[in-house]
Amino acid sequence: xxxxxxxIIFILLAFGVGxxxxxxxxxxxxxxxxxxxxxxxxxxxxxxxxxxxxxDAGRFCALAVAAHEKVSFPLGIVLTWLNYxxxxxxxxxxxxxxxxxxxxxxxGIPVGKGIAITLMRTMLTILILTLAVPxxxxxxxxxxxxxxxxxxxxxxxxxxxxxxxxxxxxxxxxPDIIKRLARSIVMWLRRFNFMKSNRTVIKIFQWLDREIDxxxxxxxxxxxxxxxxxxxxxxxSALHLLALFSVLPVLMSAVGLPFxxxxxxxxxxxxxxxxxxxxxxxxxxxxxxxxxxxYSILMPSNMAGIMxxxxxxxxxxxxxxxxxxxxxxxxxxxxxxxxHKGASVEDA
Numbered sequence: 315x316x317x318x319x320x321x322i323i324f325i326l327l328a329f330g331v332g333x334x335x336x337x338x339x340x341x342x343x344x345x346x347x348x349x350x351x352x353x354x355x356x357x358x359x360x361x362x363x364x365x366x367x368x369x370d371a372g373r374f375c376a377l378a379v380a381a382h383e384k385v386s387f388p389l390g391i392v393l394t395w396l397n398y399x400x401x402x403x404x405x406x407x408x409x410x411x412x413x414x415x416x417x418x419x420x421x422g423i424p425v426g427k428g429i430a431i432t433l434m435r436t437m438l439t440i441l442i443l444t445l446a447v448p449x450x451x452x453x454x455x456x457x458x459x460x461x462x463x464x465x466x467x468x469x470x471x472x473x474x475x476x477x478x479x480x481x482x483x484x485x486x487x488x489p490d491i492i493k494r495l496a497r498s499i500v501m502w503l504r505r506f507n508f509m510k511s512n513r514t515v516i517k518i519f520q521w522l523d524r525e526i527d528x529x530x531x532x533x534x535x536x537x538x539x540x541x542x543x544x545x546x547x548x549x550x551s552a553l554h555l556l557a558l559f560s561v562l563p564v565l566m567s568a569v570g571l572p573f574x575x576x577x578x579x580x581x582x583x584x585x586x587x588x589x590x591x592x593x594x595x596x597x598x599x600x601x602x603x604x605x606x607x608x609y610s611i612l613m614p615s616n617m618a619g620i621m622x623x624x625x626x627x628x629x630x631x632x633x634x635x636x637x638x639x640x641x642x643x644x645x646x647x648x649x650x651x652x653x654h655k656g657a658s659v660e661d662a
Contacts, residue, residue: 320403320595327599328631332623335606339619347569347617355568359561363628366557370394373438373550377431380540380547383423385431392640393417393432398630399637402596411436413641426526434544437482438551443587444475446555450580474591489530496522559583562609562625569621571613581608596634601626 371390378385385393396417397410404410411432418428485492500518559582566573585608589597605622613621 324402324595324598327594328596328602328626331599331602335602335619335623339606339616341616344616344620347571348620350570352568355564359564359568359628360632362557362560362564363632366554366561366629367391367394367633369550369554369557370397373435373547373554374431376543376547376550377434378423380543381427381431382540383427383431385418385421385423389417389421392644395633395637395640397432397637398633399641402598402630402634402637404595417644424524426524426530433482434547435551437479438548439555440475440478440590442548442552442555443583443590444472446583447587450583454577454580486530489526493523493526496526555583555586558586558629561628562612562621565621565624565628566613569617571617571621573612578612581611584608596630601630 368391371387371394374390374393375385375387393414396413400410400413411429414432415425415428418431419425423431497519500515500522504515556579559579562582563573563575563578566578585604588604589601592600594600602622605626606619609618609622612618
């Protein structure tokens with residue numbers, strides 16, 4: 315799937331499902347509530363989104379220091395926006411990594427270390443959600459009550475997460491096997507004339523060995539000399555999620571809807587847990603429709619759909635737009651297309 319095609323699918327699904335939600339759920343009371351919304355609280359929601367960017371950028375900086383590298387705070391913000399853009403145009407939100415690794419590489423950070431830093435950032439989010447979701451479901455079993463589909467989806471996500479952690483652990487424990495596998499792939503490509511000379515193959519072997527060593531070194535540094543910085547990254551990851559999850563209650567307060575803060579956090583934790591592994595680009599369509607379904611636990615159905623769309627606008631669409639600006643100005647569309655194709659090959 316090309317970069318342009320992924321972005322088009324994201325937009326079509328998001329706008330298509332959004333239009334359906336508005337048509338099916340919005341009534342006169344919904345419109346009156348929106349028109350009477352507290353403007354200061356809408357600005358507060360925007361400020362909370364900014365805080366989420368700050369915490370996300372901060373954990374990039376902390377993880378880089380743990381790897382004995384340096385990422386400036388402005389670059390951390392750029393990496394945050396690039397992740398949103400890359401995730402919006404690839405299935406299962408997997409495309410942010412290559413854009414971030416390229417941006418880090420352009421700042422002098424080796425590819426292997428860049429992969430490890432971005433992977434650790436993602437795995438910290440998944441780890442927190444993996445721990446938070448069972449607690450949320452125990453405290454409020456009604457979140458999934460009556461929906462066998464959602465229960466099955468949560469079980470599927472748990473299996474995928476366990477498999478992901480197992481694979482990451484395997485790459486750290488058995489790097490030699492990963493190197494042999496990478497060389498085998500290169501030799502397979504050589505047979506199909508993707509590489510013209512043996513000299514090119516040798517150079518690729520040397521590059522792979524060096525970057526896999528950098529990848530392993532980053533994890534060892536992080537959990538030896540960089541433990542305090544990793545701990546800071548864990549705290550910032552939790553604050554990042556808390557800020558994102560706080561946008562919905564602020565928006566509910568803005569339109570005069572009553573809410574229980576802990577319940578809104580629990581519902582959103584379960585929802586994000588599921589969205590991480592939805593196969594549409596940026597979870598588009600499912601994020602809007604699923605939000606309308608789950609948020610009906612928190613508010614009347616005539617408000618759940620529109621609040622799902624507004625919350626998605628604040629927490630995702632703004633960040634994706636900023637990512638588009640960064641991609642066009644910093645990377646260029648041609649480079650971005652190549653990075654996207656590389657991510658698609660890795661996902662295949």
